[in-house]
Amino acid sequence: MGYEAVYRRSIEDPEGYWAEFAAELHWFKPWDRVLDNSNPPFTRWFVGGETNLCYNAVDRHALGGRRGQAALIWESAETGQSRTLTYFELYREVNRLAGLFHNLGVRKGDRVIIYMPMVPEAIFAMLACVRIGAIHSVVFGGFSVTSLASRIDDAEPVLIVTADAGMRKGQPVPLKEIVDKALEEANTDSVRDVLVLNRGIVPVELKKGRDLDWYEQLAKRGERYIEPARMLSTDPSYILYTSGTTGKPKGVVRDTGGYMVALYASMSTIYNCGDGDVFWSTSDIGWVVGHSYIVYAPLLKGVPTVVYEGRPDRPDP
Incomplete structure (x- = not known):
């Protein structure tokens, strides 16, 4: 089917069009209605x-045919390090961290x-948050003290x-400070x-009673499977703040199911990605393109x- 025909169908039969993509993903409970546009512009x-973004991005592959396939390829031009994780290795890491979050009292709906x-x-x-139903809010690692403080005040997170x-242009950015x-x-x-x-880039002082070392905390708890939360399609998945160039930054809330299906569909309809491909978005996870096309869309597509x-x-230039 050519582009014009696909586009025409998406306009004339949006429910049928999007339902076909949604049916390729995992749902703990099928939807009752594909599209509710009774209160525009707040389309549901x-x-x-009921579904889970982490389950569809990780478990579906790690416990299936892509278990040993590369999921995440990390390259650091700043440190010279690299690392590749298979879907099953990613599954284990996310479960360990989700278990730690749960032990720290992070629950569904917490930021x-x-x-x-x-x-x-x-x-x-990010994946550990959506696994347990917590709402992540990623803040770009280049933002200032005041920019971060304003987002803390607005989101009221229980955990940071x-x-x-981090490293930028060969210089450390003291994130913990x-x-x-x-x-x-x-x-x-x-x-x-x-x-x-603690990456060993700059000295770090941990505040007693508040600060926790990543590696120490995970070492205490070992392996653990965390059941993915059953999220309503209309439940929020994350909050991402606008840059604030036209006023106070505004927290934009994304849902779970609609966001997931749209990203999954885009990998084939827009990017023509499939088995044997590798996807690289040059964005940063602090921006919406990074959320969508560094993290969720490629992993959803496998x-x-x-x-x-x-x-x-x-x-090198």
């Missing part, structure tokens, strides 16, 4: 359906701020996930814990995704 998709560099652990954190530092200052500046007292990935730390012109 796959109303009554978690992720202020991380472009490392695999940032993707683990960060690292000692920025988190400390942002928490001093913020007005909310919602944050109970700060989980810190296509390896490249996570790149550094500018495209580093180490």
Whole structure:
């Protein structure tokens, strides 16, 4: 079917068109209605359906035919490091972290701020959140103390996930130090814990009673399977704030099912991706393109995704 015919069908029969893509994904409970447009512009998709974004992005492949296939390919031009994880390895890492989050009291509907560099652990954190039904809010690792503080005040997270530092243009960005200052500046007292990935880039001081070392905490708990939360299609999956260039940053909330199906469909209809392909979005997970096309869309489609730390012109123009 050619482009014009596909486009025409999507307009003339949107429910049938999108239902076909949705049927290729896993639903714990089928939807009652594909599209509810009774209160525009607040359209609701796959109303009554129950699913889980992490299950569809990870478990569906890790426990199936793509178990040993590459899921995530990390390259750091800043540190010279690289790492490749299969779907099953990603599944294990996400379950371990989801278990830790659960032990820290993070529950469905709680907000978690992720202020991380472009490392695999940032993707683990996003997937662990949606696995247990927590709402992640990723903050771009180049944002200032005040920018982070304003997002903390608005989202009122119970947990912040960060690292000692990121690297930009060969220079460390002290993320943990920025988190400390942002928490001093913020007005909310919602944050109970700060989980810190120590990459050994800059010295880190952990505040007793609040800060937790990533590796120590995971070592205490070992392997654990965490049942994916049954999320309504209309439940929120994440909050991402606008840049604030035209005023105060606004928290944009994405649903679960509609977002998931749209991304999954786009990998074939727009990008023509399938078996044997590798996908690289040069964005950052702090932006919506990074959420959608570094993390969720490629993993939903079963296509390896490249996570790149550094500018495209580093180490060489």
